[in-house]
């Protein structure tokens with residue numbers, strides 16, 4: 264399964280460590296939420312960075328106290344239609360100001376990329392290789408966004424206001440970022 | 441009319457190009473039907489019994505004459521020459537080919553029309569009063585707020601994969617013509633004690649298999665907080681709404697299971713964290729949206745011009761139509777005209793391409809180029825000078841949209857039913873056609889006064905049968921078509937769900953039973969002007985039950 268990070272297909276430095284397996288000291292490791300909550304002290308004393316796989320039906324505020332210790336949060340899309348992790352992502356980015364890697368896992372397909380980027384994700388475990396290839400195209404399909412979200416795009420409301428202030432005859436539609 | 445700017449146009453065009461690519465991937469096999477399904481649904485494309493159906497949004501029910509011509513063109517070029525106006529201020533085309541969908545959408549996009557938000561588990565097309573901007577009883581034009589919500593919810597990155605579809609309706613009038621109490625969120629714009637305007641927020645209303653009238657969770661919400669509050673409701677719902685059972689996934693179930701008070705408290709807790717953030721509405725943004733609503737340049741005219749008085753006196757047929765289909769306008773000398781899409785014996789809500797073109801021309805001549813679509817599946821010309829009414833009526837009569845049955849027993853709301861819909865238990869359209877024939881006598885219909893019949897072909901309730909004065913719900917018994925009948929439902933400010941009359945009746949008997957119900961009402965009403973719903977409210981359902989089932 265290809266991993267897309269910062270728009271590129273890259274190899275995954277993280278190792279998935281399940282519930283009771285030992286986490287190697289100097290390797291980046293992703294552990295399940297329950298493991299992190301149980302062994303946070305031990306896990307974060309390791310040399311390698313730690314990531315957590317957070318289920319989409321567990322309240323994200325439970326993760327808040329650990330956010331300065333984890334380098335990565337992986338959220339889950341069990342299927343295309345289940346959008347709970349979009350809310351979790353925005354809360355992590357916008358409310359808790361989480362700046363680490365935010366990874367989308369599960370049923371991640373091309374037609375979600377833009378929504379995911381807008382919700383604050385910056386890495387993606389993509390199901391189909393062809394979708395991973397098409398990542399850049401998919402997120403550049405749109406140049407206009409109506410609402411502010413976690414990606415820092417200006418909303419159309421705000422861009423119209425700027426256009427009026429600068430006296431532009433009609434609002435331009437260039438990309439701001 | 442709301443005028444699109446470059447942002448709006450660019451977004452719609454980009455959406456069509458994305459969909460063209462998705463269709464190409466489906467046709468090449470790169471996407472399976474299962475993967476394609478949520479994508480086509482996001483663009484209003486359903487797979488029905490015989491073909492794909494395309495549903496186009498008509499935001500807050502306002503159409504320009506140019507847009508109406510675009511719809512006529514699509515009906516002619518890609519469909520079988522007609523379109524079907526729905527109860528949600530949408531239009532549906534029932535016979536579109538997958539390969540041609542992207543072209544149809546490109547043509548629609550040129551007119552600023554699209555299918556975004558007409559299906560899928562997202563925030564659906566925002567609906568409001570079909571008389572918005574012209575109704576004498578409104579405090580301001582609710583479409584400005586509908587448009588702000590439309591923009592905010594379009595391709596929302598967080599709320600495009602909700603547990604289930606999500607419908608928002610708004611009204612700013614005393615009389616609720618938008619049925620806000622049976623929506624996921626209902627917003628009532630009103631003035632508080634201090635003279636400020638803001639919203640009453642009602643959540644968890646809805647029809648379908650478990651109908652509820654919505655509950656008020658915020659009696660007064662300042663305008664600046666509209667987006668943040670709606671965002672908070674959606675965020676709570678997105679995280680905690682049920683996803684284990686499609687029939688329990690609407691917000692009404694969450695509100696019901698938590699209780700409105702607890703639900704309101706959850707929303708409030710979330711809202712406190714975001715209310716002063718990026719979503720706090722700068723009055724300049726709202727003013728900017730408001731500025732793109734262009735109002736007609738009305739003439740200074742007086743009410744009741746001589747031409748009109750004369751025509752009403754001389755032509756009884758015109759007089760009957762006038763009394764039925766013409767309503768008062770907030771500007772002197774003007775009127776609101778409803779065009780009935782319910783002629784005797786025809787499927788409710790259908791219009792042919794020729795009718796659409798003719799209506800567009802009449803809108804240009806008599807209504808400042810503007811047309812409205814109401815949730816009763818009729819059309820409206822919202823700005824007609826009273827002195828032109830007689831001429832307009834003659835033209836409407838010629839194209840078959842002047843049946844004076846608006847709001848009467850033959851103005852039936854019906855879903856597509858078994859003729860088109862794969863979920864249906866029963867046919868709805870033939871029942872509606874039969875009933876319009878039985879009640880075709882206009883004098884009789886007029887004598888009955890306002891009486892709404894609503895028909896749904898299954899429990900999904902697209903025909904809003906729970907809130908019909910008489911509601912018909914199609915059920916299946918041993919492979920046969922039956923109808924359950926409810927009486928006394930209402931969708932307005934006094935919303936209530938209809939009560940069950942008794943055991944379901946056979947398809948072949950349903951028209952007879954409805955006639956008996958109506959006859960019972962005529963006999964038991966207190967005065968000739970006591971409406972059907974008021975009689976049911978006063979005497980209850982028992983007298984009807986006795987009469988109907990004793991005879992059978």
Ligand code: SF4
Pocket residue numbers: 855856857858861862863864865896897898899900901902903
């Ligand atoms: S009510 Fe049922 S039969 Fe009628 S359109 Fe809706 S889903 Fe189809």
